[in-house]
């Protein structure tokens with residue numbers, strides 16, 4: 561399998577997953593051309609994508625989805641309420657490319673399983689991608705990491721986990737009070753500390769590759785996010801690089817590609 565966050569951050573998200581010929585994107589929240597560029601950088605062609613799975617209707621997750629679906633005739637998968645919320649925002653989509661998710665979806669040899677997240681969107685979700693006996697989890701845009709989510713993702717070998725903000729930077733930063741309150745709520749985004757606590761809860765001794773994703777541009781900094789998580793994990797005896805491969809994602813370019 562091959563995995564790469566093409567872009568991750570509050571300004572746009574799109575994640576590539578491939579197993580043999582079965583290739584998908586989770587979200588397409590940047591202009592289609594930028595996703596094409598990132599795909600060519602990982603030596604892939606967007607025309608081979610068999611489905612785009614949407615986590616929720618915020619523009620940093622859907623900006624390019626209509627364009628890519630029309631250009632390459634790609635089916636778009638989302639649950640019913642997310643379709644209702646995004647339908648008017650992505651332009652005309654061919655009827656046969658409108659796929660409503662009601663249960664896990666098979667794309668060739670992979671199975672894409674949605675799970676509910678707590679976020680201020682119509683019906684947001686994360687995804688577990690099953691391929692062979694391996695699981696990959698996409699877990700961003702959520703205000704709280706519930707026990708249900710811990711259980712879902714604890715045996716994932718690769719996880720893209722939200723590490724959105726530094727609480728102090730957010731509290732003392734330029735955002736209006738209402739927005740700060742929203743981000744800190746159970747329907748907002750999880751902080752660097754909450755991300756580290758989540759990793760501690762799901763660590764089961766098996767080596768994991770964990771990408772820190774969806775960083776805020778205003779209320780976080782990649783070095784600060786990485787260091788915060790690293791210090792908390794190491795204080796509990798987890799060795800970075802040995803027990804957990806901790807990988808920072810990039811907002812404006814592709815992140816590290818994993819081939820397993």
Ligand SMILES: [Zn+2]
Pocket residue numbers: 569570573618620621701774
């Ligand atoms: Zn987002």
Ligand SMILES: [Zn+2]
Pocket residue numbers: 616618679681701
């Ligand atoms: Zn969102």
